[in-house]
Amino acid sequence: MNRDHTTLLRLRKARRYILLYVLLIAIAIAIILPISWIVASSFTTRETVWKNVLPFSWRAFFPADFTLDGYHAIFEKDFGRALLNTFFLGAVTVVFGIAVGAMSGFAFARLQFRAKNFLFALVIFSFMIPGDLTIIPSFVLVRDLGWLGTWQGLIVPGLANGIIIFLFRQFFAEIPQDLIDAPRVDGATWLQVFMRIILPVSKPALISAGVILFLGQWNNFFWPLLVAPDPELRVVQVAVSIIGVEQQVSLWEQMFASSTLAMLVPVLLILPFQRYYVGGILGSGLKG
């Protein structure tokens, strides 16, 4: 009787496991297959790109006849320039975005000043309203500043990021008071405390902020499309969209090649930094 009961339990558990793994694998396939199809198609020619799709065969997820035609073609169209531009845009945004975010996060976490709650409400409210919502008046503002087609037009409006400020504030608020009190008693200024004590112990927050800011710029499309669509400042997402839709003929292999490169970088970045990325975006939702 007792043994029957354990067998039943074990059977139930096994059934549960099988069901779980079927679901997990099915969802993983729904994510991986479209990606492997894009990557596989990026190594085909325009003539063979649909060969294994209609009629459909599993070979659609592997390159039909390996060529680099698509990649050659997009690099001849300055896709390399777009990649470099985006790396530069991302790097500058990471450096200055972290400086701006960490400094104000520090003030909110550790300093006393008037109108603190009001100013912090400004920060919170700014990330509840997506930047894309006010993109047209922002465009008008940047146009009136004479910043259309400039690096500052691309970079400066995105430097102060409410989520990043919030992330730093949360992290700095947890730093033990003793760490700060000792140098303060010894006469260190707040700037010295910030540079020598706070920042060195805040590597997780700095990595989170860096990954979020870089991914944000790498995947940004609407703003650069409006502000800097010209070839000199063109960023990767705009370049992908131009290859993708603004052509008379459909350049299939080039669409797949440019899409492959555009997604490769953020995927390679997010996987090793999963914990930091997820931790960073969660802070904005859960503790607020």
Add this chain to the structure above:
Amino acid sequence: MLNKLRLERWTPAFFLAPAIILLIVFRYIPIVLGFEEALYTNSLSLAGARKFVGLNNFIAVFEDPVVWGSFKTTMVFSLVVNPLQVGLALLLAELINQRVPGIAVFRAIYLVPVAISMNVTAIAWGLALDPNYGLINGIIRTLGLPRQPFLQHPSQALWSIIGIISWIGVPYWSLFFLAGLQGISSDVLESARVDGAGSLRTFISIKLPLLRRIIAFVLVSDTVVNFTLFAPIYLITRGGPQLSTHLVMYEAYRRGLVYGDIGIASAIISVLLIVVVAFVAVEFIVLRPRH
């Protein structure tokens, strides 16, 4: 010493100034500018200069069938996409919260769409859903089913867009729910189990109520973000077929930057902004900590 004290008085301002100035100039001034621009016409196609037109642009928002239609389409779209994404994200979070071997690998795979831009997702799924040679129709036909028009038919286009953006949206929002589920104390779940509650019962009666705040946060954030959906419409459907995917952000872009009528584009955005602020205000009230 006095000098130092005077310096210290300015310390908060020094640390705050860059962020606050940038936020005010690039996030808050555009909001005000949007309301102001909405009172003028400066259509580039007209010879006349910028002219004050009062509330005409706002009246046009409600009277122009295409503009008002884009608001209606956006409402229908919102009412479907947001509950759908929140529901699926909750289920996905519950799935990846199971402690089974290899779960870390699945979590990593499910994070991949989160890293990919809406732009690339739209282009790739636009190709995959192509009625003539798309991957999905290839699979459908191999299964012996009839070819589907997807993005090229008014009855399916908006649904296809919802599917495409959920490929990113569901895994993204599930991260928030997963964190919420992991925050539920094991004592609570253990006592439910001892009382004989099954997985489904525990999920509905214990976990969902405890996730109330996160669900509210995600529902509002998702709604607000989806109000600004632009890339897939711009890249794949251009609002069509027959305006079936003509969402409000695309209409604002078309009016403001294709036709050069910043006035009506600003009026569209201002109306949308009022709706968004109302949503966010409700969220703040719901999420206010209770003592």
